Amino acid sequence: MLDPADVHPLTDFQRNSKAHLSRLHKHKRVTALTVNGRTAAILLDPTAYNRLATLAQEAEDIAALRVAFAELKAGRGRSLEEVVRDVRKRRAGRGRTSDRRSA
Numbered sequence: 001m002l003d004p005a006d007v008h009p010l011t012d013f014q015r016n017s018k019a020h021l022s023r024l025h026k027h028k029r030v031t032a033l034t035v036n037g038r039t040a041a042i043l044l045d046p047t048a049y050n051r052l053a054t055l056a057q058e059a060e061d062i063a064a065l066r067v068a069f070a071e072l073k074a075g076r077g078r079s080l081e082e083v084v085r086d087v088r089k090r091r092a093g094r095g096r097t098s099d100r101r102s103a
Contacts, residue, residue, distance in 0.1 A: 007032045010040055 010033045013020050024031050024045050031043040044052070071077055 002030055002032055006030060007034060007039075009033070010035050 006029055008020065008031065013033050020031065020043075024043055028045045028048055030048070032039045033041040033043065068077075
């Protein structure tokens with residue numbers, strides 16, 4: 001959660017950006033920047049951002065798997081063999097041209 005000590009006016013950040021960024025990297029905590037007392041931006045250390053992005057991607061993957069399992073359980077799934085056969089048919093229908101482009 002956001003600690004009140006990590007909330008700063010945007011103008012203070014603009015004047016003292018190096019000190020704010022140094023603290024951000026050192027403590028690895030979220031910093032909120034405010035304009036007229038309202039949160040205008042959230043700053044994250046790159047490590048913290050990557051962690052959040054990874055967690056968000058994992059949550060999306062889990063949600064997609066839940067949908068897939070529900071569809072499979074309801075009898076709407078297809079076997080791997082069917083999918084591979086369909087992909088091969090589509091590729092064969094397009095012809096096997098080289099991916100290289102002529103210069």
